[in-house]
Amino acid sequence: MKNPVHRKTKTDSAISPDLKVSGRTRFFFRGVLICITNPKGLLFAGAFFPQFLNKTSPLMPQVLILCGGCLIVATIIGASYAVFAGIASTLFQSERFTKTSSLISGSMLIIFGVSLFFTNNQALI
Secondary structure: OOOOOOOOOHHHHHHOOOOOOOHHHHHHHHHHHHHHHOOHHHHHHHHHHHHHOOOOOOHHHHHHHHHHHHHHHHHHHHHHHHHHHHHHHHHHOOHHHHHHHHHHHHHHHHHHHHHHHOOOOHHHO
């Protein structure tokens, strides 16, 4: 039985017409394609970088330093998201967390309901 969720797209065959591409490679190429076709990065660089460029100095080293710095910061932030997502995933799957969060959210809903019951505001009725 075929997987009903995955549909073959044009990018699947465009990346490798005759080769079997692993999931990670396909995932990487889709990410590169999205980054290349997304104009937000170019708009950000075009609006943000010029104010830090010196007109009297060579342009290329300045741009490389700015882009390299942005790349390093973005990599650190992305890696942090991945680490914290892994930690959160194990936390959210634990039975103790599920029971505790259900107890807290249920208690808050009961408290809000009781406080609404005792509110004498005619606009709520």
